[in-house]
Amino acid sequence: MSRVLARPTPAAPPASPPQARQRKAFSLRLKRVGRAWQLYVLLIPALVYIAVFKYWPMYGVQIAFRNYNPVDGFSGSPWVGLQHFVRFVNSYQFSQVVGNTLWIAVLGLLLAFPIPIILALLVNQLQSERFKKFTQTVLYSPAFISTVVVVGIMFVLLSPRSGLVNNAIQLAGGQPVFFMGSPEWFRPVYVISDVWQNAGFSMIVYLAALSGIDPALHDAAKVDGASKLQRIRHIDLPGIMPVITVLFILAIGNLLNVGFEKALLMQTNLNLPTSEIIQTYVYHAGLQQAQFSYSAAIGLFNSVLNLVLLLTFNWVARRANQATLW
């Protein structure tokens, strides 16, 4: 309504048509911006937030190419180019740290990604609504336990002297295992506890997607004599495929970021050979030893690797005509 009224009347003859049209379009645009000023005001807190806590640190990433000192700040510290990256790549930790990161990332993806899908497909087939609800609630509850407490639980249950697991091993006639202090146990414990804590929560998304599948498809298949397994394969799985693809791409995009806090909490001096991942290394080198530029370079290396993975898999998904992020 008001837009129509606000439009300038044709009483003022245009000097030269294209220019005038441009000017008119511009002033119209300006008016629309002006009319939305209250929306911009609502957006200000969020914009200030990302400016200060997201884009300012992003601007600061340039210290990866400089020798940061607090006096000269992000943009004034002396430029050293790729020196820090070269140092990291040539350091003896490089292959260890990158290898450890890839190990738990890939193991995590292989186990932690499909299990929630399988659980959701099974829960979705349950006949009893009450058992369904109950299963859902119980499986999902560990997600609400903090990482600190989950790792605390690991330490007490896996303790070599008094832990539940070692008591069971000894009862079965085995020798106690020092789980949290052996490099070879870090990865299994990490991945299994991850599944234990998060599978139920991740399952919910798939269940939501499954509930969106038209029940008529199932009825028709039942009438045709399709078994449950066949219906899962030919109706449920294709039905949630777009969700699976999108979540898979997101998981790939976060591949090298996963579980940094948990890895840090699980670290002991004894399991460091397998538990030191890129991000814990950044934490140790950067915040504990104050090598800001060096660790910022490693962090940047990590971010860029992540971004490349994300873009690659998004591209692959698009080539395969699957759902994509954009």
Place this chain on the structure above:
Amino acid sequence: MSLNTDTVAAPAPVNQPRPRGQRTPSFRGRWADSAFNIAAVTILTLSLVAVVYPLYFIVIASISDPNAVYEGKVWLFPSGVTLEGYQRILADSRIWNGLGNTVIYTVLGTAISVTTILFGAYALSRKDMPGRKFLMLLFVITMFFDGGLITKYLVVRDLGMLDTVWAVVLPGAVGVWNLIIARSFFENTIPGELREAAQMDGANDFTFFFKMVLPLSKPLIMLMIMVHVVAHWNSFFDALIFLNDDTKYPLQLVLRNILIQSDVSSAGTTGGDIESYAAAQRIGELTKYAMIVVSSLPLMIALPFMQKHFTKGTMIGAVKS
């Protein structure tokens, strides 16, 4: 449209092909289905046990005689019931102090995050806001690329926020994923006609947002409050890197120092001058079990109440993705 036993049992006319709707499920199909049901229920029951048993064990161990736990005599029922672990926690000032800090950080942090997200998401949900796509892009970019831990730390330090409440509540205040969920909620539940009608009546964007949109968005507001309460209650990392003063530590950081850094000395041996080191350590373990229970209990109790909202929230997210 479910399969009706009567129609299945009815004999089909001889010279007509049987209509599709009346085909009997084959014997093989029925057998496969019951095998599937048994397998599904077995797998799910095993998963339930795998999830519940460790938690159940922690609870019974927290009220059992630590020596019985140590010797592996506690499996299904508590033995030699004692509340000593809980008494020690109640007497531990670090726990109380941490709890107090967590409450402050949770309330303040949730208020800031939820307000910022609701305001921002509403603006971004308005298709008539010029520059909407570009502004949204600014947010989405931060999901896939960020400056990293070190520069975030340096920014917080340069802002003079180290060792203050702000370092705990501000750096993680707005999650873009939550912003997207809130935005799709507004897009899907606030009809454009409602706004046009309100504008006819002379309402500007502020009045419409506060008087109409917010009252209509109670489920979203509940979801956002719960997401942030849970996140703040459970978070420790920002406190770990930004706080040095241990009187400001939130509960989770206190727990980390006791549970994981194995700080048995002060938790386990107050007044235990004659106790042997091993005994002190057993009491320490008992306190750990009790501590795990106490710190997780509030959220576990609230879970059935929160679940409905969380499920709804995931669905909003799933629809969008």
